[in-house]
Amino acid sequence: MVKRILSILLFVVAVSTLGSADETSFHRVRLPSLKGKHVKAVLTFSDNHKAVEVHSAKGDAVTIPYTQIDKCSYQYTTERTITLAEAKAHWLEIDYHDHDTQKVFVLLMDKHDYLRILAALKTHTGIDAQVLGNTDKRHEKGWRTR
Numbered sequence: 001m002v003k004r005i006l007s008i009l010l011f012v013v014a015v016s017t018l019g020s021a022d023e024t025s026f027h028r029v030r031l032p033s034l035k036g037k038h039v040k041a042v043l044t045f046s047d048n049h050k051a052v053e054v055h056s057a058k059g060d061a062v063t064i065p066y067t068q069i070d071k072c073s074y075q076y077t078t079e080r081t082i083t084l085a086e087a088k089a090h091w092l093e094i095d096y097h098d099h100d101t102q103k104v105f106v107l108l109m110d111k112h113d114y115l116r117i118l119a120a121l122k123t124h125t126g127i128d129a130q131v132l133g134n135t136d137k138r139h140e141k142g143w144r145t146r
Contacts, residue, residue: 022047023044023045024044024123025045026120027042028112029054031056031106032108033058038108039056039058039059040057041056042054042055043107045120045124045125047124049063049065050065050067051063051064052064052124064094064096064105069094069095069125069127070095070096070102071127072092072094072095072121072125072127072130073093073131074091074092074093074114074118074131074132075093075132076090077089077091089108090109091107091108091109092117092118093105
């Protein structure tokens with residue numbers, strides 16, 4: 001009886017997994033605020049909704065349908081902080097349209113996730129991020145523009 005229940009349960013889980021679309025989320029992204037601070041957010045590539053979704057810890061969620069994305073760009077920057085240390089930042093810019101209005105969405109990616117975010121962008125939307133700025137100085141670990 002237990003074997004029969006387990007096999008039925010495994011079958012149900014397998015079928016539900018095959019039927020659902022893929023979602024990839026990143027929890028270590030930040031959004032620039034009007035006060036110059038960086039607010040924690042969650043970036044999700046949702047194939048269920050066919051959209052890039054960003055849920056900020058403060059403020060409204062942003063949903064950008066894949067079909068409205070015009071282009072994306074990646075930029076690596078370094079800045080001097082007050083303590084004269086170098087702050088490294090990986091930025092993703094999404095240019096999209098909402099009806100006749102052109103919009104730009106910018107987010108700061110974590111140094112441990114930016115390669116996976118750029119790969120997920122290509123996988124889910126089919127769009128390669130255009131590389132801008134001083135990316136020659138960034139630490140590449142397998143990600144190349146194509």
